Amino acid sequence: MKVLVTGGAGFIGSHTVDKMIDKGWEVVVIDNLSSGLKANVHAKARLIVIDILDNKVLDIFSQEKFDAVLHLAAQTSVPYSIEHPDVDCQVNLLGLVNIMEACRKTGVKRVVFPSSAAVYGDADNIPITEDAELKPESFYGLSKCTSERYLALYRQIYQLEYVALRYANVYGERQGDGGEGGVVSIFTRKIAEDQPIHIFGDGGQTRDFIYVGDVAEANCQALAAPLSVANRVYNVSTQTQTSVNTLTDWLSKAAGKTVTPNYLPPREGDIYHSALSNQAAVTRLGWKPQIPLADGLRQTYHFLRKK
Ligand SMILES: NC(=O)c1ccc[n+]([C@@H]2O[C@H](COP(=O)([O-])OP(=O)(O)OC[C@H]3O[C@@H](n4cnc5c(N)ncnc54)[C@H](O)[C@@H]3O)[C@@H](O)[C@H]2O)c1
Structure with missing residues (x-):
C-alpha cells in the first residue's frame, strides 16, 4: 500500500509512519515543519516539506498516485483556536478541502482523519459513545465536527471512502x-x-489517556479495514x-x-x-488499546x- 501522511513529522504522525514502515508500506510525508521535526520522520519514509494549503500539493498527488491518505496536519491548539478562529479555520478546514480535492482528482481510495473528543464538549453521559450530541466548546472542536461532515459529503458525492477517529487525550x-x-x-x-x-x-x-502507539495502530487499521466498517466515526480511547x-x-x-x-x-x-x-x-x-x-x-x- 502506498500512503501519504500529512503532518507525518509530528507527534502522532511520526509514530504512525514508524508502524507503517514496519508493515512494509510505502510512505510519503508532507509537513511544513511548523511544529514537527525532520528528525522524527523514519529514514525509509520520504519527507516533502510543503504546506497543506499550497496548490502544488495536487502535483505531488498526481505524480505519486497514493492508495490512501492519513490527514493529520492541523492547527492543534484549543486555546489558540479561541484567539485565532480564522487561522484555525484556514488550516483545519481549507487545508482539509485542499487535501480532499487532491484525493478525489487523483483517485485516492480512502482518507483517514483524526477527529477529537473536543467535538463532544461537556457530554451528559460517560463513557461518551459516538452517537452522543456534538456540542463543541472551541473553534478547534467545531473545525473537527465540520471536517467530519466534509468527509461524509465527499463520500456521498465522490464515493471517496473515509474513517474518522475521535482520539481521546493522546500521550507518549x-x-x-x-x-x-x-x-x-x-x-x-x-x-x-x-x-x-x-x-x-x-x-x-x-x-x-491513550498511548500514542495504540493510536498509531488504530490509524493503520482504519486505513486497511474492509469497506464494510469504513465510512463512519470511531472513538479511539481506553x-x-x-x-x-x-x-x-x-x-x-x-x-x-x-x-x-x-x-x-x-x-x-x-x-x-x-x-x-x-x-x-x-x-x-478489531482494534484494542494494548499499553x-x-x-x-x-x-x-x-x-x-x-x-
Ligand atoms: N494529541 C492529541 O491528543 C490529539 C487528540 C485528538 C486529535 N488530535 C489530532 O491529531 C492530529 C495530529 O496531532 P499531533 O498531536 O500529532 O500534533 P503535532 O503538532 O505534533 O503534529 C501536527 C503536524 O502537522 C504539521 N503541520 C501543521 N500545520 C501544517 C500545515 N499547514 N501544512 C503542513 N503541515 C502542517 C506540523 O508541522 C506537525 O508536524 C491533529 O489533526 C490533531 O488535531 C490530536
Missing part, C-alpha cells in the same frame, strides 16, 4: 507541550526538571477515567521522585470528567530523560 514520546492532551508532556518535563507542578482545581478531574492526581502519582513513581503539586483555582470552562467508549472500535475495527497507562507513562518519562 515526542509529544510537544502545545496541542491537545499536553498535560502528560507538561508534567513529565516539569518532573524531569524538578520544577513545581500546578494543578487547576482539586485534581479530581478525569481524562481518558474508556477509562484517570484523575489528574492519579496521573501525577504515576508519573512521580515512574520518575522515582516525590512530587507535591500546587493546587490553583479551577479554570473556567474546564470539563470535569471525560472518557470515550471504545466499543465500536473494538467490535467493528497500560503506567507502562506508557514510564516509557514517556524515560524517553524525555534520555533526551
Whole structure:
C-alpha cells in the first residue's frame, strides 16, 4: 500500500509512519515543519516539506498516485483556536478541502482523519459513545465536527471512502507541550526538571489517556479495514477515567521522585470528567488499546530523560 501522511513529522504522525514502515508500506510525508521535526520522520519514509494549503500539493498527488491518505496536519491548539478562529479555520478546514480535492482528482481510495473528543464538549453521559450530541466548546472542536461532515459529503458525492477517529487525550514520546492532551508532556518535563507542578482545581478531574502507539495502530487499521466498517466515526480511547492526581502519582513513581503539586483555582470552562467508549472500535475495527497507562507513562518519562 502506498500512503501519504500529512503532518507525518509530528507527534502522532511520526509514530504512525514508524508502524507503517514496519508493515512494509510505502510512505510519503508532507509537513511544513511548523511544529514537527525532520528528525522524527523514519529514514525509509520520504519527507516533502510543503504546506497543506499550497496548490502544488495536487502535483505531488498526481505524480505519486497514493492508495490512501492519513490527514493529520492541523492547527492543534484549543486555546489558540479561541484567539485565532480564522487561522484555525484556514488550516483545519481549507487545508482539509485542499487535501480532499487532491484525493478525489487523483483517485485516492480512502482518507483517514483524526477527529477529537473536543467535538463532544461537556457530554451528559460517560463513557461518551459516538452517537452522543456534538456540542463543541472551541473553534478547534467545531473545525473537527465540520471536517467530519466534509468527509461524509465527499463520500456521498465522490464515493471517496473515509474513517474518522475521535482520539481521546493522546500521550507518549515526542509529544510537544502545545496541542491537545499536553498535560502528560507538561508534567513529565516539569518532573524531569524538578520544577513545581500546578494543578487547576482539586485534581479530581478525569481524562481518558491513550498511548500514542495504540493510536498509531488504530490509524493503520482504519486505513486497511474492509469497506464494510469504513465510512463512519470511531472513538479511539481506553474508556477509562484517570484523575489528574492519579496521573501525577504515576508519573512521580515512574520518575522515582516525590512530587507535591500546587493546587490553583479551577479554570473556567474546564470539563470535569471525560472518557470515550471504545466499543465500536473494538467490535467493528478489531482494534484494542494494548499499553497500560503506567507502562506508557514510564516509557514517556524515560524517553524525555534520555533526551
Ligand atoms: N494529541 C492529541 O491528543 C490529539 C487528540 C485528538 C486529535 N488530535 C489530532 O491529531 C492530529 C495530529 O496531532 P499531533 O498531536 O500529532 O500534533 P503535532 O503538532 O505534533 O503534529 C501536527 C503536524 O502537522 C504539521 N503541520 C501543521 N500545520 C501544517 C500545515 N499547514 N501544512 C503542513 N503541515 C502542517 C506540523 O508541522 C506537525 O508536524 C491533529 O489533526 C490533531 O488535531 C490530536
